[in-house]
Amino acid sequence: MFALETGGLVIDWTQMPTYNTIMSLAAGAGLILLVLLGRALTSREKFSAESWSLAAGVLGVILTLTGAHMTLSWPFAKYFPFDNIIFGETSLGLGVLLLAAAFYLWRRAAVIDVSDDVGALLARTAQPLGVFIFGLGLALFAIAAAGVTFQLFAAPPEEPISGAFAAYPWIEAIFMSGLFALVGVGAVLFPFALRGFSSKARPGALQIIVGFVWGLSGLAFLLFGALNFFTHIGLIVNTMG
Template sequence: MSTAAGGLVIDWTQMTTYNTIMALATGAALLSLAALGRTVARKEPFHAEGWALNLGVLGFILTLTGAHMTLTWPFAKYFPFDNIIFGEPSLAFGVILLAAAFYAWKRAAALRDPATVGRELAAAAQPLSIFVTGLGLSMIAIACAGIAFQLFAAPPEEPISGRFAQYPWLEAIFISGLYATVGLTALLYPFFVRQASAGESGGAVQKVTGVLLVLDGLAFLLFGALNYYTHIGLIINTMPKP
């Protein structure tokens, strides 16, 4: 990365980036989990194969990209912390989604009754509570690092986001806030599945979890879609000139 007379110049051979598709898939997955919870809570027909395909597609994208970003050190020469901030959470979330897809596909015949499917899904998901809680704490730690070190700020050359480059704390608060609320959702996970496996529905924990999933899912989905424009613009504006 260097600064020329015309502005910032980045050697893009040393800065691989595709957190666009990662953010998009993460948002879609969070919204899917919220929709899944609503379907089960309302005792609507549960089509296990369709949910397995949905979660499998999203899980594959996040596992593949997350594994590559996690295992390639440093993934982006200028931002080696991307391995930790984006790669590892995506890998973990992707593997969980793939496991859920596999379970739904294998147990499709046993997950036909809307009256019992919620308890069965929650009972199967309950053993993951320890790992999900750890991921929640990790998300909060990343959020704290984002604030403390003012990460996530876009350079001035990036369209839209770059207009706030002189206020690095602004984007740091936004992205860190997303990580923190996802972390909070993960910390609620053990209580959620415990209540659901006992057949309880409509409790405060379940409502708060659902709201957080929808808000975070929309934020990640829209932010990821926006980044397709802003990242393309950043590349165009910072490519070495021939």
């Protein structure tokens, strides 16, 4: 798949399909979407379930398809098998959750839109998923710990921008692990933040924390994914041989 030659790193890209660019972009947008959904549920504006269903469905399809392909086919199996777990399985989990939300919001839009407390209704509906979301949070903590312990996520020097830190792998390891840990904090607290959630009440401390960590990490994943459309293309150009 790759080799070090006199001209530098050479990668056979036909043996390593990668698409964590769009995955990162969609995951970041998905986290931000959940934060904005929470804000919409506690605002005084009229709630439109169909519009939120559309947004969740678009992101859910992208993450489910790419996450499922990476999870089931393991495109990085020969050299970077851990990437299939880190990016594939987490994207699949978030994607399916977004698809489930999209289906429910679309299917029950007529009932949701006339509810006198949409926030409480959706919180009760989401409560059974809390166990899985809590588990995903623990998994994200494990990924963050693995990233720091084994210094994962480091870019090769041939990759523009990120490759400038190739000699210091702990920098990107801490950065990416920190993002996964932030998302994990929100996921672990999410089931507890659902308790007492209501469109008629101001957000509580747990709800504010979940919104903050998901908003911050979502923005970081969104921007990092957008940046990778340049850096990954540059890496391909620099390593085609």
